[in-house]
Amino acid sequence: MKSRRFKWIAGAAAVAxxxxxxxxxxxxxxxxxxxxxxxxPYADIMKDLVGARRATVDWWNEEVGKGMGIKIGIKDFxxxxxxxxxxxxxxxxxxxxxxxxxxxxxxxxVAALQGRLPADKVPMLMSTAGYGxxxxxxxxxxxxxxTYGHEAxxxxxxxxxxxxxxxxxxxxxxxxxASPAYVDIxxxxxxxxxxxxxxxxxxxxxxxxxxxTDLTTQVGRLIRKGVQVIDIQTNTAAVVATKxxxxxxxxxxxxxxxxxxxxxxxxxxxxxxxxxxxxxxEVYGMAVPTEQKTKAHDFHQMxxxxxKSQATWSVAxxxxxxxxxxxxxxxxxxxxxxxxxxxxxxxxxxxxLTTPISADQTFSILPNLTYTxxxxxxxxxxxxxxxxxxxxxxxxxxxxxxxxxxxxx
Amino acid sequence: MDPAGIFATSFARDAxxxxxxxxxxxxxxxxxxxLALPILFxxxxxxxxxxxxxxxxxxxxxxxxxxxxxxxxxxxxxxxxVGAYTTGFLATKLGFPFWLTIPxxxxxxxxxxxxxxxxxxxxxxxxxxxxxIAAQALFHFFVLNLPWFGGxxxxxxxxxxLFGFAFATDISIYYLCLAVAALMTFGxxxxxxxxxxxxxxxxxxxxxAAGIMGIDVVAIxxxxxxxxxxxxxxxxGLWAYFVxxxxxxxxxxxxxxxxxxxxxxxxxxxxxxxxxxVVVIKCIQEAFVSLGxxxxxxxxxxxxxxxxxxxxVFLGSVIAAFLIFEPRGxxxxxxxxxxxxxxxxxxx
Numbered sequence: 001m002k003s004r005r006f007k008w009i010a011g012a013a014a015v016a017x018x019x020x021x022x023x024x025x026x027x028x029x030x031x032x033x034x035x036x037x038x039x040x041p042y043a044d045i046m047k048d049l050v051g052a053r054r055a056t057v058d059w060w061n062e063e064v065g066k067g068m069g070i071k072i073g074i075k076d077f078x079x080x081x082x083x084x085x086x087x088x089x090x091x092x093x094x095x096x097x098x099x100x101x102x103x104x105x106x107x108x109x110v111a112a113l114q115g116r117l118p119a120d121k122v123p124m125l126m127s128t129a130g131y132g133x134x135x136x137x138x139x140x141x142x143x144x145x146x147t148y149g150h151e152a153x154x155x156x157x158x159x160x161x162x163x164x165x166x167x168x169x170x171x172x173x174x175x176x177x178a179s180p181a182y183v184d185i186x187x188x189x190x191x192x193x194x195x196x197x198x199x200x201x202x203x204x205x206x207x208x209x210x211x212x213t214d215l216t217t218q219v220g221r222l223i224r225k226g227v228q229v230i231d232i233q234t235n236t237a238a239v240v241a242t243k244x245x246x247x248x249x250x251x252x253x254x255x256x257x258x259x260x261x262x263x264x265x266x267x268x269x270x271x272x273x274x275x276x277x278x279x280x281x282e283v284y285g286m287a288v289p290t291e292q293k294t295k296a297h298d299f300h301q302m303x304x305x306x307x308k309s310q311a312t313w314s315v316a317x318x319x320x321x322x323x324x325x326x327x328x329x330x331x332x333x334x335x336x337x338x339x340x341x342x343x344x345x346x347x348x349x350x351x352x353l354t355t356p357i358s359a360d361q362t363f364s365i366l367p368n369l370t371y372t373x374x375x376x377x378x379x380x381x382x383x384x385x386x387x388x389x390x391x392x393x394x395x396x397x398x399x400x401x402x403x404x405x406x407x408x409x
Numbered sequence: 410m411d412p413a414g415i416f417a418t419s420f421a422r423d424a425x426x427x428x429x430x431x432x433x434x435x436x437x438x439x440x441x442x443x444l445a446l447p448i449l450f451x452x453x454x455x456x457x458x459x460x461x462x463x464x465x466x467x468x469x470x471x472x473x474x475x476x477x478x479x480x481x482x483x484x485x486x487x488x489x490x491v492g493a494y495t496t497g498f499l500a501t502k503l504g505f506p507f508w509l510t511i512p513x514x515x516x517x518x519x520x521x522x523x524x525x526x527x528x529x530x531x532x533x534x535x536x537x538x539x540x541x542i543a544a545q546a547l548f549h550f551f552v553l554n555l556p557w558f559g560g561x562x563x564x565x566x567x568x569x570x571l572f573g574f575a576f577a578t579d580i581s582i583y584y585l586c587l588a589v590a591a592l593m594t595f596g597x598x599x600x601x602x603x604x605x606x607x608x609x610x611x612x613x614x615x616x617x618a619a620g621i622m623g624i625d626v627v628a629i630x631x632x633x634x635x636x637x638x639x640x641x642x643x644x645x646g647l648w649a650y651f652v653x654x655x656x657x658x659x660x661x662x663x664x665x666x667x668x669x670x671x672x673x674x675x676x677x678x679x680x681x682x683x684x685x686x687v688v689v690i691k692c693i694q695e696a697f698v699s700l701g702x703x704x705x706x707x708x709x710x711x712x713x714x715x716x717x718x719x720x721x722v723f724l725g726s727v728i729a730a731f732l733i734f735e736p737r738g739x740x741x742x743x744x745x746x747x748x749x750x751x752x753x754x755x756x757x
Contacts, residue, residue: 038701091579092453115653133562180561
């Protein structure tokens with residue numbers, strides 16, 4: 001009798017265990033490697049960037065992945081913004097995580113892994129704009145934004161039409177040969193001007209030291225050549241030196257155009273106050289982190305409230321959101337194509353190349369994205385957003401400004 | 410200094426690098442350890458080891474130029490870059506095999522280094538340091554503006570291959586680096602113990618006296634740069650095949666300073682010291698990289714920027730401490746310990 005009762009209890013317990021275990025076993029876990037820079041030159045913005053990545057994964061796991069039977073794990077690795085470091089980390093990452101996607105920080109990660117990823121069949125998602133030198137077909141590294149040259153060209157067109165400039169916009173570029181990336185950025189804008197002489201004219205590209213302190217002579221030369229906008233997509237030091245030169249020369253009304261990594265907030269802090277940047281601009285192909293109510297800002301506030309994100313609303317967090325959302329949407333698309341339990345890095349890459357990602361899917365943090373096999377970034381249908389300082393306040397000047405086509409340089 | 414009872418009874422014995430049975434056993438065990446390393450450790454440690462091997466080759470060259478010949482060199486990363494770019498150019502544009510591209514990379518770096526070595530004939534110390542910094546700047550300028558090196562695009566390489574076997578895996582590239590590093594280390598030991606090595610030391614200690622003794626000081630100084638840059642070029646070639654992408658910003662002045670730090674910590678004027686310095690500095694760097702994220706996640710209030718500063722402060726302190734308390738590096742301390750052990754309980 002006792003034995004029969006025991007069998008019943010044991011049987012019921014077994015059924016209960018199997019039933020409880022079913023949902024768990026139905027969920028497949030995939031990993032994303034999150035390369036960060038905790039001990040390198042960008043350590044100060046990692047809290048926001050990595051915080052945004054983690055919050056986005058938490059949100060996706062809870063609100064999308066659960067329904068699909070997929071859980072994403074994310075682990076941070078310190079690449080130190082150093083190609084040697086990332087190269088030494090990668091074999092360990094691959095063995096430990098077997099990731100289906102990698103989130104990168106910048107150029108050193110690209111340099112270290114671009115030779116490895118095609119063989120290892122893992123795509124890497126960046127958060128920055130693309131580069132001309134990385135503009136190659138059959139990509140395994142993807143940028144959610146076009147090149148810095150494309151972003152600048154979008155601004156030139158918008159600025160020209162906004163100001164009602166009839167002839168070509170006279171642009172001065174301030175760059176540095178310290179980094180090949182900076183040289184490439186200048187080349188992109190030059191290519192646009194060369195192919196569109198009726199739209200833009202580069203009056204001069206000035207290569208200075210990487211952290212210039214005084215650019216009065218060089219900026220004076222630009223002024224004499226009738227410059228209408230100064231393009232600086234290198235760093236905040238160049239913005240500060242140019243602004244000081246413009247002020248010294250009594251031409252502070254000539255606007256400076258910046259990018260995301262040396263934008264208005266960062267340069268404003270460096271120059272001593274936002275009011276000094278009144279009428280200047282920043283441009284990039286992702287949401288602008290102003291305090292205005294936007295879908296992107298709503299998404300940020302939602303993950304902060306619901307998923308206890310530590311990230312603040314900044315350019316760095318927008319970058320963290322953009323790359324993670326692209327990675328997760330690609331995983332989603334791959335799972336739909338090959339099955340939730342058969343997602344691989346290769347499937348994620350194929351999904352990226354074959355499935356457009358809409359602006360709605362990224363909460364308008366990014367515009368509509370359609371990747372093709374010809375470039376690591378979408379080459380058509382892109383838009384950029386422009387921000388400015390108006391009455392001392394950081395505000396959006398224009399949204400969804402179309403990016404013109406630029407031939408490869 | 411040999412242990413008591415060890416006497417060289419032949420020239421071959423006197424010239425031998427490994428002089429005692431325990432030394433032979435220790436070396437054999439060390440080589441077995443290096444060969445078995447891919448089996449013993451995971452991919453992460455294997456990749457670190459590969460980087461240590463590549464850095465060792467470069468730092469050995471710096472040890473010859475600076476540690477032995479006393480010529481300050483802050484352009485070793487540029488010489489490495491010249492080797493990497495030459496290797497990349499020959500492999501991608503001309504299709505040369507790796508066994509040719511790596512030595513040719515070394516040779517091109519040697520020529521570049523030799524040019525700066527000539528300036529060492531007339532200047533020394535602070536001024537020579539500035540000249541070698543110019544090598545760094547010139548390398549940057551040439552690579553970005555000469556048409557053969559891809560400019561800002563850099564160069565992408567296929568894996569090194571030999572008779573159809575591609576060194577594409579972490580293990581195979583480790584063994585390739587190990588073989589080259591072993592060969593270069595053997596060469597360095599041989600050279601510094603030979604005629605050139607003695608001439609290097611003589612020039613380092615007093616170049617006027619060396620000249621009076623009949624040493625061609627001009628040739629020796631230029632040779633020191635030539636040899637040092639050759640090593641850097643070979644290291645650069647290995648780097649190119651390890652990462653398979655070469656870009657100008659991989660070879661910065663900051664890297665050159667790290668290389669100097671490695672010979673300071675290991676010990677100037679010691680081949681073993683150079684190797685020890687590389688291992689110590691790389692291990693400290695890797696420890697920070699591994700611990701950094703954990704510290705930041707455990708104590709978010711500290712912030713990544715503080716951890717970054719801490720790393721630089723710590724490494725800077727290590728170098729400063731060595732310069733103050735043990736300017737002759739870890740090898741000197743090791744030699745004192747060894748001598749004390751051998752003469753114990755007698756102090757002489």
